[in-house]
Amino acid sequence: MIFRIPTALATLSVSLLLVSAHPGNGCSLYKRQTATCPATYAPVAEGSYPALDCVPFVEDPQVQEWLKLVNFTQVPTTAVSNAGACPPDISTIPASQCWWTCQKCVAPTDIVNCPTPMTWGLTYDDGPSPDSPRLYDYLKTHNQTTTLFIVGSRAISYPDTLKRAYQEGHQIAIHTWSHPSMTGLTNEQVVAELKWTEKAIHDILGVTPTYWRPPYGDVDDRVRAIATQLGYKTVIWTQGFDTNDWDIPGGLATPESVVANFQSLLAEAPTMSTGFIVLEHDLYPQEVDVAINSILPMAYNTTGLTIEPVAKCIGDFAPYKEGAGTFQNEGGNGTTNSTLAQTYSGASAQQESSSRLAMVALTTSCLMVLSGLLL
Numbered sequence: 001m002i003f004r005i006p007t008a009l010a011t012l013s014v015s016l017l018l019v020s021a022h023p024g025n026g027c028s029l030y031k032r033q034t035a036t037c038p039a040t041y042a043p044v045a046e047g048s049y050p051a052l053d054c055v056p057f058v059e060d061p062q063v064q065e066w067l068k069l070v071n072f073t074q075v076p077t078t079a080v081s082n083a084g085a086c087p088p089d090i091s092t093i094p095a096s097q098c099w100w101t102c103q104k105c106v107a108p109t110d111i112v113n114c115p116t117p118m119t120w121g122l123t124y125d126d127g128p129s130p131d132s133p134r135l136y137d138y139l140k141t142h143n144q145t146t147t148l149f150i151v152g153s154r155a156i157s158y159p160d161t162l163k164r165a166y167q168e169g170h171q172i173a174i175h176t177w178s179h180p181s182m183t184g185l186t187n188e189q190v191v192a193e194l195k196w197t198e199k200a201i202h203d204i205l206g207v208t209p210t211y212w213r214p215p216y217g218d219v220d221d222r223v224r225a226i227a228t229q230l231g232y233k234t235v236i237w238t239q240g241f242d243t244n245d246w247d248i249p250g251g252l253a254t255p256e257s258v259v260a261n262f263q264s265l266l267a268e269a270p271t272m273s274t275g276f277i278v279l280e281h282d283l284y285p286q287e288v289d290v291a292i293n294s295i296l297p298m299a300y301n302t303t304g305l306t307i308e309p310v311a312k313c314i315g316d317f318a319p320y321k322e323g324a325g326t327f328q329n330e331g332g333n334g335t336t337n338s339t340l341a342q343t344y345s346g347a348s349a350q351q352e353s354s355s356r357l358a359m360v361a362l363t364t365s366c367l368m369v370l371s372g373l374l375l
């Protein structure tokens, strides 16, 4: 979550804390990235990009062009949220706002599961990162493709990793430029976050994703309307199907607790009338570790479970504006066993020398932290 006052004060100099806060899962916070964002607007140079991990300036001529793609008279005039935080009295939110974070409202156009029972729409968010290749290696071993929700700032930082993911047939999708709570942004900032990410991916891969996932699932009908007009399908995840892997780096979850979460999801799957989509990440080594050492092996050992990218599970074999691109839609071959899993168990040692950003566990209650940092 970006602690930026998103409306009239948006251009103030702000030293940003990019903190992951999943509002649907209590109020635990931990630091994901740090960025010092420019205090004043300057146009993005030709062939360049906005400051990494900062909400792009909307004054930029490129953004002004993109704004012409949206008919804002068709966008609900919902108030901008306070960085995605729910009001104290949730009943004050109009039902028509359909705000996932606070109302747990799912719009008819939201993709939150796979239609076929015992089908898992596999996704990983927040990459590409230095740890993503270990995930790709494992998936490749199992002839498995997935949906990757890409942060534009990470794509610029690790373009070769993104190219590899694309070349290996994964579905590349959008996860915004700087990972903000999207309901906390103005209409123009929403456009800038989505389109700069689209541009970064297109510049690197030559294709335009048609799917996006809002960070923290933070979306309402205002944000949906903009995303839809820009040509994107909104993907969240099945209600409650969050492994909490994002809480391991901050020390608020353990691999064991994440595995236990996943086990309970797997136990529920046979009772469901649909398949499901789970929230997982490939930003930090601990997230990749738990995926390749525990969660995926467990899934491959589950009889009758099909695992495939989200686009395939809803019957879309061309998840880019240009068509299928390199998208492959194999399910996994289901041959994972504990021996294979162990092959990867020692792989995290290399990450120690990577230039990782420090993580700080913040255990104060959500509202206290939010209000303190916003002051």
Ligand SMILES: [Zn+2]
Binding pocket: 125, 126, 175, 179, 215, 216
């Ligand atoms: Zn994310």
